[in-house]
Amino acid sequence: MRAPDSDLPLVLKDARIVARDVTILDRITLTVSTGSPTVVIGPNGSGKTTLLRAAMGIIPLTSGDIIWGGREPAAPRRHAIVFQRPAMLRRSAAANVRYALAAAGVPRAERHERAAELLRLVGLEKLAGRPAKRLSGGEQQRLALARALARDPTVLFLDEPTASLDPYATKAIEDIVSAVSAQGVKVVMSTHDLGQAKRLAGEVVLLHRGRLVENTPAPDFFVNPRTEEARKFIAGELLV
């Protein structure tokens, strides 16, 4: 991977999404800058997935603005996302990565080698020829990561990438995330796993019922939460 020329900060201004009269995101104002991973946490239904999809441009805002590096997000080309349940294209693992490389405009002559590199990065080089749909859940997540990295992203959104994975598969994903982050890719990741947030986060964003409750550096968040909701969430109490 080459060093990214970041188009951060990502700024959300009064971002609001309403679907069928239900407010999913409620006037979120947030700035995401370069640096260590930003981890979005919160209980189920708090708006984590919607926030990431909106930032990626997959879901339009009902109102408010998303601004990348001071510009309107006409065509953010070097952002990538890994979904919680990524869809595997009906082809081999290597062909999935080559497809992503082709979609990212990588010349045909370079795709084979780049795909092999990316599969090595996520530890799937031995499964390159296997149909992607026949990989295990953890392997599919790693393949989705390789596909996302094929875009050579400056910002990588990860939507609960380890939900429903066992500890071994979770560690494999976290190791890749740490390695990618260390190379300068900005990782914005959602999770409801506090332990994972502690391990990976440089900054924590807590959402509850579509509202931004807290946005602070990780050490402050875990040691000295500013809000009652954050304190309860850290203490493992139910946020309802």
Added chain:
Amino acid sequence: MTGDLSALDLVLTGNPTLFAIVRLSLLVSLCAVVFAGLIGVPVGALLALTRFRGREAVIVIINALMGLPPVVAGLAVFLLLSRSGPLGSWGLLFTPQAMVIAQTVLVAPIIAALTRQTIEDLSVEYRDELKAMDVGPMRRVMTLIWDARFSLITALLAGFGRAAAEVGAIIIVGGNIEGFTRTMTTAIALETSKGDLPLAIGLGMVLITIIILINALAWGMRRAGEHYLG
């Protein structure tokens, strides 16, 4: 029983009359499936991937046409091609070409409906990933068709099965003329009514064998799809 043995003889000895009928039947059905595929696959893909006013009504009509009675399709094509019909000047009535048109009318809705369902399901599954990868509309369509190829070939085989087994439409527009428009199904109907059972049974055996082969091929396609694509 004697009739059965004679029928088997006709098949095993390669009776020229019987095999001329089989050849014409396969040719007509194959041509019909090719034309129906050329119409049905793009129409199905278009319906799967576009939204327009009246789309659901079109889907309902195409689904309903899957059950179109062959005699009705035959009658419609007959009226179209008859001397006083809008295409009467083409002089196609009672020719193999007319039979191809009739079978195309029967098979195209089947292929369009199955294509629509297959592509739509796959499109829902792939939608977010392709959007996240900034895949343009043309590449998206090609990706969906390529990744659904085994299911689409199965749809074509289903269409071929329908065409090969059909009698009502082609007997109306083909006329069942010996050596010219007589196919397996129309010959079976005629020979049975004449009491010439050996030829009818022989053709029936060939027809059933073909239908079994088509289904085996469709099954093989499904298995190949699972094996190679997961």
